[in-house]
Amino acid sequence: MRLRALGLPRWQRGRDLVCRQTLFQHSTRTVLCASQRRAYATPVEPPQQLKNDTREKVVILGSGWAGYVLSRHLDPKKYRVLIVSPRSYFVFTPLLNDTTVGTLEFRNVLESVRKRNSKVEYVQGWADDVNFVDKFITVEPSVLDPDVGHALTGPRKVNEERTNDVLERTLHAGGTSKTQVPTFPVSYDKLVIAVGCYSQTFNTKGVRENAMFLKDVRDAQAIRRRILELFELARLPIIPEETKRYLLHFAIVGGGPTGMEFAACLSDLIRDDISRLHPQLLKYIQITLYDVAPKVLPMFDASLADYAVKQYKRQNVQIKTSHDVEELRKGFPNDPEARQNQANQVKGRVYTIRTKQEGDVGIGLCVWSTGNKNNPFIEKALNHVRRFPVRSAQITQGGATAVENPNTRQWIIERDARSGSLLIDDHFRVNLTTDAAIDAEVNGDPDHGHDPQPHAYVKDVFALGDATKLKSGALPATAQVANQQALWLAKALNKYPDPEAFAQNKGFTFRNLGVFTYIGGAKAVLQGPPVSGRGGNGNGNGNGGVASKASGLNFRGWIAFLLWRGAYLTMTLSWRNKFLVPIQWVAVKLFGRDVSRF
């Protein structure tokens, strides 16, 4: 989900859109250009058989763990479900790593949002804005967006082709401004925001441009292609020894489960397949994992993490903790020309990673996996509530003024001060509060400040998954959490369609089912739930780890590996993939991984 207009940096675009939107809502429609009006005037959802449909319409933003799982579990007899998401499929992320090396195929870990027997509707687009009062969202189509399928890291360079492109000829064949981004409104009865996060780069120099990420299927595809390409390059008789060493040095940044599992998969590929296909290259290969922290896999007990680190050493994966990556650039290490003249650099041959501790190191590929950062949709589009949604919102506390005429106040969406995530209650409802500073300015009335800070929740707007933080305490940004949240919300909405009854329902509690990570060589580490049986909720460390470290049932080695595979098979995958994934495992066992590169 994302904001965009006319060549401005994304956050400015966001602001711009919000402004235009505000005008619109205050019914100064004349300000809008003709094409814009036409877009807005389009009937929201025309299908005829739905005209007599009395079901409530639930619009879900996002097709990740939270959004997809929720859509599958909402009762189609009670709800008409519409997913709005830039990508038309769900990625089974725990197995995405396996596709980067060919242990699984890409489609084995994808579930199309459109399915033969599913009643879920779908629109492919980015949500640009939400109108809480009139209950609609604004959607920008993403069908032709080349970024879809890749991890997103922040505002992009404006793509010439896209700005005077995409749909506007189709839309405005009559011939209005070519720079108008086409959008259209989609109405909702209930809205669920499950847009997830972008990838964090900490603004490290060159990372956005030169690193590969591991969040979506096209990332995995690009990595697989690159790995095989590097070996093919290194086989050319004209490549000098030193360059081979650079090309076959694989760097991974981030010692969380994603980075560690990728290292494990890569080392499997090299041991099982590359060793037979390119035996003469083995001596050049190096895998290095960098982490800024003193310890990898922080969510595991020390004994399990130590066991994992030992296994990695045996597989020739160097783990360099307490290393700060300062830059990632194209070109050879210690090449002053390259450092000066980035623009002239050739694309994609040798890269250089620079750490504070070691300086320049030549590499062929850098996979970057250092966690999440906030989605611009959350950060910008949901910044201000332009009009207080009187009918949808329930004021829970606040000064007399707030209750009497809430629209005299500038309401904002409650969010975590540190991370900017949406702060939600245990019913996943979006909460509102007022911006004291803006209030004072707008109303010229400093007295508002003396009232208790008003609070409200929106009855028909929910948020869950990585983009949110529970008021009762942060949960890790994992598939397990998003999955449980979605299941809870689906069950609660199916049982209590009415907001009042829903509000009476007991809130969500997270049940920590443990955490596991594949560590290569058919081994895994598996840390069971803490002995208390539940927990986690309310005492999270907030940064990718499962909270409680009280010793539960732990497994390691091949037993953990078997449990790991078994667990995944029983999970969210469709019957198609439940059928194909084990077959693919057998095929890899029998015939090796497929190394065709295309």
Place this chain on the structure above:
Amino acid sequence: MRLRALGLPRWQRGRDLVCRQTLFQHSTRTVLCASQRRAYATPVEPPQQLKNDTREKVVILGSGWAGYVLSRHLDPKKYRVLIVSPRSYFVFTPLLNDTTVGTLEFRNVLESVRKRNSKVEYVQGWADDVNFVDKFITVEPSVLDPDVGHALTGPRKVNEERTNDVLERTLHAGGTSKTQVPTFPVSYDKLVIAVGCYSQTFNTKGVRENAMFLKDVRDAQAIRRRILELFELARLPIIPEETKRYLLHFAIVGGGPTGMEFAACLSDLIRDDISRLHPQLLKYIQITLYDVAPKVLPMFDASLADYAVKQYKRQNVQIKTSHDVEELRKGFPNDPEARQNQANQVKGRVYTIRTKQEGDVGIGLCVWSTGNKNNPFIEKALNHVRRFPVRSAQITQGGATAVENPNTRQWIIERDARSGSLLIDDHFRVNLTTDAAIDAEVNGDPDHGHDPQPHAYVKDVFALGDATKLKSGALPATAQVANQQALWLAKALNKYPDPEAFAQNKGFTFRNLGVFTYIGGAKAVLQGPPVSGRGGNGNGNGNGGVASKASGLNFRGWIAFLLWRGAYLTMTLSWRNKFLVPIQWVAVKLFGRDVSRF
């Protein structure tokens, strides 16, 4: 295979390279720049365990039906086999159509040239030139070439990134000219030219830029993506009715087996899957197949072809024969602005196909399949034999002068006057003759003209597959022919490594095994071999069809379909794919085609 240097159109590049090469061979080495010398000075093949290798080295150019099959059947005890090909895999072309709609996955029809247990070596690159005297070829790496995996149609626009890119920094880190294309030599004992053909566009306006082809796996990938994209686009609420009709109009040009099978696969996809996923779009869908000839499937008996055409009609595929396509462009039909201003056209939304008979028609996708055209490597690089390979060539006829001192003549490679294909004898040897015109000019001796035209064959250079024509008569450019040729050559070389014995061996004859085509709806047409049992060789129609039309055993309908599937399963595919293809067929039957688009 292809020629390239420094921003010239390809054929000029070819010429340029040839000239430089000629200089080099006449040992005016000082003309070459430093980097060039370095590239040439690189030891040809260093692996140590091969230094004592006494086997003959067979270099195969190409990894298609001819090259790949040959490489698998040459005896590794007798030959060291090296494939040089721009793409690192073999495509099982008869099933490529199935991957465009998801009936099979891409990797199901690919065989990597590098295999775990194979002794075949491989270098990923384009052959640029052949030196018949010193017995080496010149190779330009293609590892990073973005064109690899796509059908090639002719000289490309110069890719900025590629020209100052690819490998030269890696190569010439010292810092010589950035525009030098790196090449390296590869020596051979026997050379097999199996480079195949490019795709024919007849220079129809806009086809190269706007059509999709169906020759390689990335073509299939692009088509699959585009088909699903068009349906997703048409589902957006902002797309007007008329535009939906354009977007969902699929045009296919070429009524040969490839075009017809693609139409069949597309209609299967629509009937089985799209009808359930997008029922509201069915009314907009149209499939039209254009052919300039009055009849499609010309290689089949009239009764089978008529049956096929009837089936297509039932599947709502319109077949428009005797239609001349004049242009394919981006933009809406009958839009004067679009016709004027191609550069401003938006990319890839609606296309317009213009035929002489019907004028402009709006479409969403055009798949172009009108046969083969000559490979520039065949056309240009092999144009002149700079020095007569005295030791390798056997002069079979010719004037006394030719035999006494063949280097006084300008020898050329014998080729078909009309198509430019290499003209080969029934042992697949490349043949030489002299260029009378050049001879006269060089020697100032018109008497040469009175001698019988000299002829020779090269004992250690073979050619087979689509790029060749047998002297005894053209065979169709099919997988069946290339496959049989490769098997014959492998067997003959394994049995008679010595050229003299090889020459005594009985030549190749083609055994027509019949021809079949899938026509959709689990039906096929299968025309058995002509009653005489053999034939074809010598009476081909030369243009994609199997020659003889004497009535043999014909099948049609689902029986032909079952035979068709069974036949493919027993063919060239590896055990991996023999295992995975039927499973994929079952999965599609049970769960439908996968429609994830990424």
